[in-house]
Amino acid sequence: MKTRTLHSLALKLEPWLIGSLLLYFLAVNTxxxxxxxxxxxxxxxxxxxxxxxxxxxxxxxxxxxxLLLFAGMSVASVFWTASPAFTSIEFKAALRGTMLGIYLATRYDMKQQMQLWRWVLGIGAVLSMVLPLVLSDYGRNRDDLWIGIYNFKNGAAANQTLTALLFLNTALNGKRYRWLAWMLFSLAIVLLWLTEGKTAYLVFAISLCLFPLYKFAKQKDKLRVVLMLIMFVLVGSGLVIFVSNMEFIVVDTLGREMTFSGRIPIWKLMLDQLYERPWLGYGCVGFWTSDYGLYVINNSWAGGENVGIGEGSIRFNAHNGYMDMLLQYGFVGLSLYMFNIVSVLMRLVNLLNSPAIIESFWMLQSLISLLLLNFTDNLGTLGSSSLWTFYVSIAFSTAVEQMRLRRSRLAAELTTT
Known part of the structure; x- marks a missing residue:
């Protein structure tokens, strides 16, 4: 009797524990x-x-x-990292984010995951509106922009973009509490607008263009649909890169004239350093915490009083998730990641003809949004963030669901013969 009671209690506590972890690792300011x-x-x-x-x-x-091999590179990189002290600590966080994503795919099906994220992102949106109104010194960054419960502007904008897409899909396809979904969608749009994240505005608009995909998904030529998606991502990436360079960090922090001369020189310096370790990179968080990263910082506009690797300093990043990934894991790691992305896109397209079409489309739309947002910050790349956990859960959930459908079809064929 005690065992049954404990099991029942554990089942009730589990979603709250998982939800708390997901919300916390969205970079909440607490x-x-x-x-x-x-x-x-x-x-x-x-x-x-x-x-x-x-x-x-x-x-x-x-x-x-x-995906396991790619995630495993964060652990293996302790053997070649340029910054052993930092890598030996922070690879654990990347491993935790990966394992949490696998656990989501283990414990919850795609529909249940969508419901779990409704709670997490919905609570995040409500708190992002309420707490800054109640606490005068909370919820705004140094530029007085509304970022809610999150630590950074780009992270807040990305989270509100995903929140808006989630509740828009819920409002359009749900059968119950649609009014609540519309309210939370509207709240997310307001919060997104308050962050003034112009790149996130563009990504959200691009994501809305995916809704006609329902029509194309019914085509038998899945390769054609995947190629269309890849072209869509490439065009969207070009737009995001253009917009992000028009408002890049130099304009925001140093007040320089709006030119393309801010990020390009720093990327050139980074590529020069990449030539030293092209295949495996500098290891998990091994570039910006090493002398190689400091060389780039000290020879560009990135240098500042609070930028560095010491305690209390701000760790710099490339403001491009793919560039940072290349520096950390080299061409081997980036190739594994890109291969996995294409595989996941193909699985999601196949699942658009399954009973899980609503969840598959939401995951597809969110995944493409993450891919585009990664061009301006480290959002959804290998690490401790719940956005990386979200990607991992999508990858493993689609793999499991696709295998389940294949077995069901095979069983149906055997019974009819």
Missing amino acids: YPLIVTIMKPGSYAILGILIAWRWKRFAYVASKDIP
């Missing part, structure tokens, strides 16, 4: 005490949950080997 508790606590919670369902977890983890 009290130092909570940060101190969550860092070790998150490993303990995740370890217990995985041990509880380790057989199913191992099964799901085996369904996307390329």
Whole structure:
């Protein structure tokens, strides 16, 4: 009787624990005490949950080997990193983000994951509106922009973009509480507007153009649909790069004239350093925490009083997730990641003809948004962020769902013969 009661209690607590982890790792600005508790606590919670369902977890983890290999590079990079002290600590966070994504795919189907993210992002949106109104010194960045409960402008804009897409899909396809979905969609749009994240505005607009994909998804030529998606992403990427360079960080922080001379020189310096380690890169967080990264910082506009690798300093990044990925894991890592992205896109297109069409389209739309947002910041790349966890859960969930559908079709064919 006690065992049954404990099992029932664990089942009730589990979604709250998972939801809390997902919300926290969206880079929430919270009290130092909570940060101190969550860092070790998150490993303990995740370890217990995985041990509880380790057989199913191992099964799901085996369904996307390329992604496992890529994530494993963060661990293996301790052997070649340019910054052993930082890599030996931070690869654990990247591993945790990956394992949390696999656990989501293990524990919840695509429909349940969509419901879980409604709670996480919905609560995040409400708190982002309410808390800055209640707490006068909370929810705005140094430029007095509304970022809500999140630490950074780009992260806040990205989170509100995904929130808006989630509740728009819910409002258009849901059968219950559609009024609530429309309210939360409207709230997310207001919060997105308040962040003044112009790149996120563009990404949201581009994502809306995907809705006609329902029509093309019914075509038998899936390769054609995937190629159309790739072209869509490439065109969208070009637009995002153009817009992001028009308002890049130099304009915001240093007040220089609007030119393309800010990021391009720093990217050139980064590529010069990449030639030193082209295949495997500098390791997990190994570039900007090493002398190689400091050379780029000190020889560009990136240098400043608070920029560096010491305690209390701001760690610089390339303001391009793919460039940072290339520096950390080289061409081998970037190739694995790109191969996996194409594989996941193909699986999502195939699933658009399945009973999970609503969830598949939402995941496809969100994934493309993440891919575009990555051109302006490290959003959804290998790390501790819940956006990376979201990508991992999409990859493994689609692999499991596709295999399940194949088995169902095979069983149906056997029964009819």
